[in-house]
Amino acid sequence: MTIRRTAVALAVAAICTGSAWAAAPEDERARVELLHETTLNLIQLLVEQGVLKQEAADAMLKKAQQQAAEKTAQAQAAEAEATKGVVRVTFVPETVKREIREQVRQEVVAQAKLERWGDVNAVPEWLDRLKWEGDFRLRYQGDLFSENNAPEATFQAIGQNVSNTLEDRQRERVRLRLGLSANVAGGVDAGIRITTGNTSDPVSTNQTLGNYDNKYSLVLDRAYLKLTPVDDLALWGGRIPNPFFSTDLVWDDDLNFEGAAVRYAPGAPNLARAFKPFVTAGVFPLQEIEQRTGVAAQDKWLYGAQAGLEWAPSTRARFKFGAAYYAYRNIAGVLNTTPTTTGLYDLTAPQSRQKGNSLFVIDSDANNDNTQDDPVHGLAADYRIANVTLVADLAEFHPVHVIGTFDWARNVGYDQTEILTRTGQNIEPETDAYLVKLTIGHTKFSYVDDHEWQAFVGYRYVERDAVLDAFTDSDFHLGGTNHKGFMIGGSYALFKNTWLSAKWMSSDEISGLPLAIDVFQLDLNAKF
Incomplete structure (x- = not known):
């Protein structure tokens, strides 16, 4: 009986206490609710054990609830009276305080690392998004001409851009290139590059020494701008690097393109893939011509598209194949029909050319008047070039590589009948070109301790109208088309990123017309 009384007393005390705590501050309410629930469970257990009768338990709970309600009302009235004019502040648990402190600490540390607080050598963050690169080349070049060559005046009479065919020439030349790439934002990059050279030659950045100590330009x-919205896609706009996979058979190494290009290479970031296809396309304005009275020439354009595949069956073998089509628009000359319209189509003449392509005089006065000093020459043919390029890179003796290159091009836009109508000349088609080359050695010259070296030998054959002579290699045969011959050379590293090279x-x-030319180049190169 004593135990039962004690249990009942505890239950009643718990109910009363819980009821009193119900009016306590908000931070205590959770504990009050837990205590209240525990008390109810205890009373129910006493009833089930026969310690209390159900009627007694109900009466006990009813009385306790009445007392709790009276005390709650009194407490609320007292609290309302005490808090008149008092501003309440929300209570923040200690755990929340710790979380806030940790979050603030992480943000401050991240900002400190980004802005390099306390680093006396720190530079502004935006400088980290800039990348500089450049190279310098000092060259000796010897141009050797056969005594059996036709005089330059004979070439000039038919419009070929030839200034010397008989007198050997020795030149010292320099080339400086300095480029800057800037990461503007995620997926947006900008690039600029300045070089030596001049604005009238798209395929050379050389500066010849011997200008009476005058300054260089x-x-x-x-x-x-380059946009990379996704990993597989890149878009360029402006004056851009050559976007096509190619050799110098069609495009000189120093040539840059003006216009827009897009390249799609699915899976390119995944280095583990053995097959990496790619597609490149571009639109490039060659010459913008203001349409005005007395001018009938149209804007000149270049459209290009290429599809290819890179296959890497192992880490020591890589093959790359590309098939391209380059279409020139409004590139052929148009004859001025009568003396009264002389000059109407003068701007159809190419703005830049080397030598080799078939030409005709587009000025009608020049066609009929042999006394004119400077007749205007235009290209006789249209140029739509199909091009196939293949490179095989074998590294079984890594770091020494064996690289084979084959490049073939044909002007499929050459139409002999159309040329006869346009020029009055029946010009036999010479529209094929190819290049074969074997290279053995290191692919880069970064560490002189490895005695890095490279040697190559090759053969080149470019018929008169196979490619546009303005944009092909400017060194072999001193530029242009209508030539054949071999090349041999090598390089050896002297210091890190510094090497000596020679080419014949x-x-x-x-x-x-007969024209045989030998060219020797000795270069000292430095890359930074």
Whole structure:
């Protein structure tokens, strides 16, 4: 009986206490609710054990609830009276305080690392998004001409851009290129590059020494934006690097393109993939012509598209294949029909050219008047070039590589009948070109301790109208088309990123006037 009384007393005390605590501050309410629930469970257990009768338990709970309600009302009235004019502040648990402190600490540390607080050598964050690169080349070049060559005046009479065919020439030349790439934002990059050279030659950045100590000029060689919205897709706009996989058979190494290009290479970031296809396309304005009275020439354009595949069956073998089509629009000359319209189509003449392509005089007065000093020459043919390029890179003796290159091009836009109508000349088609080359050695010259070296030998054959002579290699045969011959050379690293190279190129004409040229180049190169 004593135990039962004690249990009942505890239950009643718990109920009363819980009821009193119900009016306590908000931070205690959770504990009050837990205690209240525990008390109810205890009373129910006493009833089940026969310690209390159900009627007694109900009466006990009813009385306790009445007392709790009276005390709660009194407490609320007292609290209302005491808090008149008092501003309440929300209570923040200690755990929340710790979480806030940790979050603030992490943000401050991240900002300190980003802005390099306390680092006396720190530079502004935006400088980390800039990347500089450049190179310098000091060259000796010897141009050797056969005594059996036709005089330069003979070439000039038919419009070929030839200034010397008989007198050997020695030149010292320099080339400086300095480029800057800037990461504007995620997926947006800008690039610029300045070089030596001049604005009238798209395929050379050389500066010849011997100008009576006069200063050199610098030109803006590149200026473009590159967008990479996704990993597989890249878009360029402006004056951009050559976006196509190619050799110097069609495009000189120093040539940059003006316009817009897009490249899609699915899976390119995944280095583990053996097959990596790619597609490249571009639209490039060659010459914008203001349409005005007395001018009938149209804007000149270049459209290009290429599809290819890179296959890497192992880490020591890589093959890359590309098939391209390059279509020039409004590039052929148009004859001025009568003396009264002389000059109407003068701007159809190419703005830049080297030598080799078939030409005709587009000025009608010049066609009928042999006394004119400077007749205007235009290209006789249209140029739509199909091009196939293949490179095989074998590294079984890594770091020494064996690289084979084959490049073939044909002007499929050459139409002999159309040329006859346009020029009055029946010009036989010479529209094929190819290049084969074997290279053995290191692919880069970064560490002189490895005695890095490279050697190559190759053969080049470019018929008169196979490619546009303005944009092909400017060194072999001193530029242009209508030549054939071999090349041999090598390089050896002297210091880190510094190497000496030599090249010998021997060429002869394929058809037309005799012109044999040997070119020797000795270069000291530095890359930074």
